[in-house]
Amino acid sequence: MSSRSGGPPRGGRYGVPRPVTAQEREEAQRVSLRRIARLFVGHRVSLAAVTAIIVVSSVVSMAQPFLLRSVIDRALPRQDVGLLVRLVLAMVAVAALTSVLGVVQTWISTGVGQRVMHTLRTDVFAHLQRQSLGFFTRTRTGEVQSRITNDIGGMQEVVTSTATSIASNLTTAVATAVAMLALSWKLSLISLLVMPPAIYLTRKVAHLRREIVARRQRELADLNVVIEEGLSVSGVQLSKTLGSGPSLVERFTASSARLIDLELRSELAGRWRWATMSVIFAAIPAAIYLAAGLPATRGGMTIGTLVAFTALQSGLFRPLMGLLSVGVTLTSSLALFARIFEYLDLPVEVADPAQPVPLTDVRGHVRLEGVGFTYPGSEEPALADVTLDVPAGTTLALVGETGSGKSTLAALVARLQDVGTGRVTIDGIDVRDVSLADLARTVGVVSQETYLLHTTVRENLRYARPEATDAEIEAAARAARVHDVIAGLPEGYDTMVGSRGHRFSGGERQRIAIARTLLRDPAILVLDEATSALDTETERAVQAAFEQLSRGRTTITIAHRLSTVRHAHQIAVLDHGRVVESGAHADLLARAGRYAALAAA
Known part of the structure; x- marks a missing residue:
């Protein structure tokens, strides 16, 4: 278990892979006949x-x-x-x-x-x-x-x-x-x-x-x-x-x-x-x-x-x-x-640890300690010195203008990227010490960009958990408020979704993706503007499902409509990669600060 709260030096255990130089790239082009023979x-x-x-x-x-x-x-x-x-x-x-x-x-x-x-x-x-x-x-x-x-x-x-x-x-x-x-x-x-x-x-x-x-x-x-x-x-x-x-x-x-x-x-x-x-x-x-x-x-x-x-x-x-x-x-x-x-020969930037720490009996306590991250080729950090504590079973809402770092922060929790400085922990364990398979079972992600495979609805949902029964698939679809839509199709769950899911509307694709994630029953939910493609009525129905399903699990949600996050236990306002405010909805409104300005806008 890692106990570091600051960022490691470049090239350390959690160091960011350094860029490949032109000379190294040229040397990589020289292929050894011995390597081919191997x-x-x-x-x-x-x-x-x-x-x-x-x-x-x-x-x-x-x-x-x-x-x-x-x-x-x-x-x-x-x-x-x-x-x-x-x-x-x-x-x-x-x-x-x-x-x-x-x-x-x-x-x-x-x-x-x-x-x-x-x-x-x-x-x-x-x-x-x-x-x-x-x-x-x-x-x-x-x-x-x-x-x-x-x-x-x-x-x-x-x-x-x-x-x-x-x-x-x-x-x-x-x-x-x-x-x-x-x-x-x-x-x-x-x-x-x-x-x-x-x-x-x-x-x-x-x-x-x-x-x-x-x-x-x-x-x-x-x-x-x-x-x-x-x-x-x-x-x-x-x-x-x-x-x-x-x-x-x-x-x-x-x-x-x-x-x-x-x-x-x-x-x-x-x-x-x-x-x-x-x-x-x-x-x-x-x-x-x-x-x-x-x-x-x-x-x-x-x-x-x-x-x-x-x-x-x-x-x-x-x-x-x-x-x-x-x-x-x-x-x-x-x-x-x-x-x-x-x-x-490409280096694996986000690799499994040599000796992974098992995630057992996950409670879902998420903590970010002095987290910083900069995208390759960029001089401005996407996140800088972000510290947040999300107790198990609570909801953290991330709000802010476009480009403030909300999606980047969510990606670091799921370890789609590795932090540049600081660390992200689940139940006190650094996510970089956990195997990627364990982390995928623990953290479920629904993003604003929905991707469906060119196969049936049933197989798209089963992709999340191959051993899932038809009853479990339908239960997840009902929870995401999409079962009636699927059941109304001539071939029901055996309907082909088409390339990238274009057989369905944006809202329907979003709800299928939500059902797919819920089928895994993760201890932690990351919702990256997961309701952005839904109309107001459908969003309200899905939000109600989320509120029910979020009980007992930790939820980190990113939303462009502040009305969907007013009941979150904690709201963090990001601006240029930094947390400028955090607290409950009523408290933040009372401060008349950045959150209040966003709400007024």
Whole structure:
């Protein structure tokens, strides 16, 4: 249990995470290949099996040129039909076996890749769920979705096939080179002349594509932002009422056009270099034929050896180009890994404590001691030296002008943000010492911005408590004065609420949200202008329900109508983040101070 009343130093146990510097951000962009390899650590057995299959397949396939040489040099000249049949059957068997091994290899490697992709997606999603509310207010709409879908989706080829492609192509290239040396070491030297220019050109192409891929993913994120802002229910409503549809289309068109250019540049990057390599590889067989005909290099070479060597040399082209292409793909995909790892490395601003203090037998005594809070990037504190005591079972009402810090204070009680100085306690325990799950069960929040899931009313309510029975769901709806509205619908509680709850009016959405919170039966209620969307008659009914339900529980309410808070045990008036007055309704009116002025206004 914490006993501190003042704010800790920056970087202490409850220190506010310091901002990430530009240098640290740049270093985070440098992705270690070792870190990428760690994604596959849990799949060692499968990868070992794939590697074994690749080695066996490569070794078996090397029998083909030797079988071909025997056909040309022995079976055909001697007209040995029996030998010819055996050699042909062996060639078919080799092809069939390598094909079967290829299918098994693809099945195992793709499974490994998809499981790695699944782990990445879930890790990013789970880590983002742990981020504070501040992260999502600072991040553009659609950016997070783009990271999880576009960036991880763009990594699919690398994750699912890169490791096996490297192993397969490398093994095939080595086996082919060994076979070529066995046939003719002189001709092998001619074939290897192509390697230095190939490696040089590949490095140039890889770095070029990496830069383009990074720009392409940023443009995809921008496109996602336009889609999310322009095609959500609220976005469409805004564009129709403001007549901004054409400008949104122009913005989307411009972003899409830039994406076309980047996609083309990504695909065509280094194509002329690859074309040069193709010409070089194509010229090698001609050099081999020339060498085979020269007295100094032919060395009694048979036609079968020459044909087999040429076939091997042509076969070497595919794995070498495959290795070079994988190198380009891997290097360019580092931009995608950097974006994903950037999110995975985000510090958790509001984290679970290492050794949480359990909240048991909660009475609901809330206390704020010298609380201060400043939003990142702001110089003016949202709250400064706020001290309030809310005994268990009482009601605290927060009033003040817009921007006075009421919602910020409520967010600190629910620990949607962490205090900068001071502390917030429940029954004497600092909320930062309590697990987030315990705190969510203890503090129920109904905000002025109602969010409903695109599912049925019943599932929206059950989202608060999955094990709740239908009877408990209906009881919560009755308490929030919304049961009759729901029951009057053709499908009752099984009615789809629509995107963000637009199937219902603002007041109905608000009451459904209130019912959802009440279903958790929290010891502490935080009502952040929870009745702001209700008409006067409905607000009166819901307020009556709140008064009944607030008995025995602590309630912190923020209201824009002072008539709804006159019966609160304690009223705190905030002005520019400071408590300027506190007391009961009658006492505050008698003082003829700030509260009296608000009441008069």
